């Protein structure tokens with residue numbers, strides 16, 4: 001089976017490829033990535049082919065998808081603040097890019113699974129978030145994810161393409177980049193606390209997130225691809241935990257085993273206040289995927305940060 005992974009040199013993509021190499025070594029894995037945020041180093045030692053190109057390049061993605069049985073579509077410009085600063089770049093990579101991936105899949109009758117985002121719930125303050133709740137994106141990034149998942153699901157009806165759209169919540173774990181301006185909160189906090197710097201909290205720190213360990217995400221992606229699982233509605237890839245940033249800092253203190261200092265700065269535009277998945281559909285569709293606790297996941301991530 002040939003599996004094309006867009007965004008394969010990124011945090012989740014490289015973890016997914018490593019997971020597949022381990023448990024299904026007979027799968028031919030191909031990474032497709034423009035290296036805008038990902039890195040070749042993430043794939044070191046995995047023995048996979050890396051095609052360096054953008055999903056916005058129709059010819060490149062169509063060529064890469066030739067003969068693919070499945071496409072795991074993770075390639076996108078992440079980060080809400082990045083999209084607020086440059087909405088057109090996010091639109092081209094995330095929305096036009098997804099349409100190109102779907103067209104390439106259609107030519108090969110390839111299965112497609114896609115990484116949408118909890119950010120699509122946006123201004124909807126109800127908790128936990130069910131996939132059937134209304135959506136109201138608050139940033140260009142969230143708009144691109146909502147549009148892209150709608151395309152992914154509409155291709156089932158329009159072209160009988162087998163697809164599945166996940167809504168990832170806050171994924172964390174080894175390989176997640178800490179050192180750039182749009183870094184996610186857990187790698188930022190771990191990097192700061194392990195290097196004796198203050199943890200910078202935007203706003204009061206009472207904003208909450210449903211953190212998912214990357215191994216849980218790669219297990220779900222693998223299960224979806226193995227079974228060619230199709231569903232007409234999006235699936236929250238999270239299990240219904242809710243942790244405030246202040247609570248997260250307490251956990252980091254205990255896992256790192258050192259005192260950490262916290263600095264509060266202004267809140268960020270487009271940031272969602274509270275996030276927690278309704279994990280009912282996830283548990284029903286993926287009884288084979290068991291989540292790791294935040295404590296377990298943080299311990300493994302800290303171990304990776306220390307070794308890296």
Ligand SMILES: NC(=O)c1ccc[n+]([C@@H]2O[C@H](COP(=O)([O-])OP(=O)(O)OC[C@H]3O[C@@H](n4cnc5c(N)ncnc54)[C@H](O)[C@@H]3O)[C@@H](O)[C@H]2O)c1
Nearest residue numbers: 007009010011012034036037038054055075076115168171
């Ligand atoms: N990490 C999370 O918490 C989270 C939450 C919700 C959704 N997601 C989605 O999951 C996917 C993977 O995210 P990640 O956390 O691994 O981020 P990441 O930035 O590490 O990975 C994204 C990868 O896509 C590549 N990329 C960007 N634009 C591209 C383009 N035009 N063509 C080809 N490749 C391109 C990047 O170089 C990078 O390697 C993304 O689609 C992201 O939006 C992630």
